[in-house]
Amino acid sequence: MKIANQRRKFLSQLTAASALTVVNISPLKASVFEPMQQGEHRFLTPPYLQVLTPTSVDLVFLTSNKAYSWVEYGEDQLEHKAQEESDGFVEAYQRINNIHIRNLKPGTTYKYRVISKEISLFKPYELVYGKQITSEQYSFTTPVEDAESVTCLVFNDIHDRPHSFKDLMAIRGEKSYDFAFLNGDMFDYQEDEQQIIDHLLLPVTTLFASEKPFIMSRGNHETRGKFRREFKDYFSYPTDSYYYSFKQGPVYWIILDTGEDKPDDHPVYAGIVDFDSYRKEQALWLEQVTQHEEYKRATYRVVMMHIPPFHSGDWHGTLHCREVFDPIFEHNKVDLVISGHTHRYGVHPPNEEHTYPIIIGGGPKEGNRTIIHFEANQKNLIIEMKRDDGQVVGEYEIKK
Ligand SMILES: [Fe+2]
Structure with missing residues (x-):
């Protein structure tokens, strides 16, 4: 349902854009995803799936401002949380988010959404969070191991x-x-x-x-x-x-x-x-x-x-x-x-x-x-x- 709503919105954008049909311009430039005020924290893209395996997936999404972002997912409820970590840090203060979820079950459908909390101030001893935003809920299905087709x-x-x-x-x-x-x-x-x-x-x-x-x-x-x-x-x-x-x-x-x-x-x-x-x-x-x-x-x-x-x-x-x-x-x-x-x-x-x-x-x-x-x-x-x-x-x- 939510994808259908986005699709309608996108199609209407494209109808206007396709009249231009000039190759190297960005006809959607002023119409990205949701209305915004200048500087407001928002998603620049919905999340998209990369490298889906029977037991893992990468979820990528872009935000307008630097933020701490994570994924909530699960089979029935969104009971699990995934975030990127490296060198003892939780990855944050970035706009391009690529979150790897591991230990998934093969052949299983998961619901998920992504959440992003703007970091509006990042000083050595003082970090201030700004607006928190949440995506629509989506789902994906992991392939089975050694699938027949x-x-x-x-x-x-x-x-x-x-x-x-x-x-x-x-x-x-x-x-x-x-x-x-x-x-x-x-x-x-x-x-x-x-x-x-x-x-x-x-x-x-x-x-x-x-x-x-x-x-x-x-x-x-x-x-x-x-x-x-x-x-x-x-x-x-x-x-x-x-x-x-x-x-x-x-x-x-x-x-x-x-x-x-x-x-x-x-x-x-x-x-x-x-x-x-x-x-x-x-x-x-x-x-x-x-x-x-x-x-x-x-x-x-x-x-x-x-x-x-x-x-x-x-x-x-x-x-x-x-x-x-x-x-x-x-x-x-x-x-x-x-x-x-x-x-x-x-x-x-x-x-x-x-x-x-x-x-x-x-x-x-x-x-x-x-x-x-x-x-x-x-x-x-x-x-x-x-x-x-x-x-x-x-x-x-x-x-x-
Ligand atoms: Fe080509």
Whole structure:
């Protein structure tokens, strides 16, 4: 009910905003979440779920002022409290809150809300609290251990068009999903926090992210702009790295960060990127991962990478991804690669160049945007890609 109310509010904001349809502005800038007085302590975003496992979750939320913030949660009542602690401190006097809840039960639904108490004065021997605020109540369900199946939605190449989340969710259909995967280029470049709030966090929390987790995987455009380093502060990753792996359902997931599309010495990067080394570092890591028993035993091995190693032109990023990753995919029986980047959606079955299928989502303009539904169980893995007019434009099945 509360999510529905927020959704209505957000949709009306978007209706006004979409008339602007200019890519690099923040049309929601003046309308964040609730009315405010200047300087008043408030939530800048509802809480959103990150890294949901059978026994833990990270809850992230932003506040306008520095505060002491915590989570209250439980199965029936909100009887438990979680807060971040390190070095003997309770984490406080901050605006970006990322609270890790552990010791959850697998396959269990929890209610929760977040609370934030402004710290209006912080002197060495005198701390004064200001306004205390409480979020709506939400719920989430932990996955079961060794689940029989896993489902997800894949978005890619939204490119600073926040209304696309709503448009694509509207045509996705009724199929269930455990999480949403944002497969790169949600933005054109990273400018500031307001852009992340308006163009990603508010749209996805309005639609699902307070109750279903999402994975923000980096594309080549998230590597650009003066706020590129701060970007990671707004999300959680299992090992605090943009590349990692995890097992959920019958799938061993490999998440790669394919970096930039042009050579590192291109003038636009001004000498401050080194993605060739970074991709080689990931290739070394991937070689090790593919030797793990869990990888070898998995029913399916799926790679998520923004720049596909084929069907993506001959720019440096594509060719270097092909050079360093493709031999590892080939030698270690990768079942599927899901990418974006090209802005040309397509299903590319195995061919003489690659023995694994490559699914590429479209975007970012109307008529070319796609949403992918992924489902894998012990019998088969099924991909369905829908275009923003609701038409199915790509299907693929792997039988086991
Ligand atoms: Fe893109």
